Amino acid sequence: MTTETIGFVGLGAMGLPMALALRKAGFAVRGFDLNPAARAALAAAGGTIAASAAEAADGLGVLVLMVVNAAQVEAVLFEDGAAAALAEGGTVIVMATCPPRAVAAIAARIEAMGRRLVDAPVSGGVAGAIAAGLTIMAAAAAPVFAAIRPVLAAMGGKIVHVGPEPGQGAMVKTVNQLLCGVHLAAAAEALALASRVGVDAAVMLDIVGGSAASSWMLRDRGPRMLQADPEVTSAVDIFVKDLGIVMEAGRDTKAALPLAALAHQMFLAASAQGHGRADDSQVIRAYKGLSGA
């Protein structure tokens, strides 16, 4: 398996370190991205550069997609011809965050072409991608999952087979993002309240970060909420997109998601104020706006 060539489309902040992790694990990688700097970085790590998405997939058994959204997945596979270029019986691994129903629909088209789709979104962010420590939530028929598990294991620290149906991986990721987004907005709401009453924010974070009130987001983003212009680890607009996917999944499954809907509005408000590209901790600016601060 370790001399197999993997096609890889989407060499962005997440995709490039994931492709490099495949190289490090001994896979050959044939990659494509529109960004010349990303292509050069892959080439420097011993990867092959393709001239198009179809060429990246051409004749191979496995193609990984780490593009921005479901529309790009569809464009790469069907308009750019990557699905047809893949070897008969080959497997597409979709690792981008996409709406569950869209993934299921794409999988059906791929199956009809005699290929397979593994729905395998990730969590862990850029740091997890660089460390090859991503959590990967994979949905596919058991034999398909078993066959590509070594590919996933090269990029992730925790590989979970969440179900047999493409779309189930996307749903687990959707639920994950629902929690992340609501916890982020809740941390902002809590710290905005604390700031109105003269309690020292560092004392407050020390207490709530170590009690039953704690969340991963509170501990990670809370300190950056207290900074005026923090480093950007993930942008406000990522949650505008991801909570949009959460709401879409709720509509598709007829599930009312009031907290997620409200958190989505807070990220939208922060984006509307001009902070869409700021660190997602800056959702606290939406709360400051609400209270006229």
Added chain:
Amino acid sequence: MTTETIGFVGLGAMGLPMALALRKAGFAVRGFDLNPAARAALAAAGGTIAASAAEAADGLGVLVLMVVNAAQVEAVLFEDGAAAALAEGGTVIVMATCPPRAVAAIAARIEAMGRRLVDAPVSGGVAGAIAAGLTIMAAAAAPVFAAIRPVLAAMGGKIVHVGPEPGQGAMVKTVNQLLCGVHLAAAAEALALASRVGVDAAVMLDIVGGSAASSWMLRDRGPRMLQADPEVTSAVDIFVKDLGIVMEAGRDTKAALPLAALAHQMFLAASAQGHGRADDSQVIRAYKGLSGA
């Protein structure tokens, strides 16, 4: 200090183990509660039993209150006469969860009587009280705090001086409960969504409990959300009360708290369905009701 007698009113699920912790640390304790079983338990641990709240406080330098709410604090101190019974210059330690403004108002009355008030709510629940491992968020002038710190240290594992003004401790606790309540409702919203799409709930909890989506509440209450009739560690109606205090604090400080307001409504809905005394994990029933399940 260790032979000092501490007055203690409110020997409930939290108060009794706290009073026993004071005994264990070497303090004498003179306690009062309306419940005969609680009085007997304190007596068995070598405490003295008072016939009234005023008698519990009579002539002492420190009185601890662990009653249900601010109305009971006022009744004990002013109607039952415990404040007047306390030694001149004595200190009342209010450890119940109360609205910040109510605590500040009570403190002003106590000061006017020549006594002091330490605003010292706790987190850590019954388990923390039994282990003498509570987090205690104390607000009082520095010398007053320093004088009673050994009393707090007998009951808590983490004692934080959050500020000089009574009401600031209650505000830290309020912010803590805002986060706890929103995180509980968010966990319910997430697991209710997952259950609609056939993803195994245990697999889901394994992933989100170990990712950036995690919260203390998700990890602790999530498994009990999947049970039909779990053990009650803390009731739905406790969060109806505590999120009510959060909303009151928001009104008093003119802070809009949309997520907390919504979470409050979900706990109210679960209570309205007849689950007020059920484990607070059963806020998930409000979500099942929303989706007709």
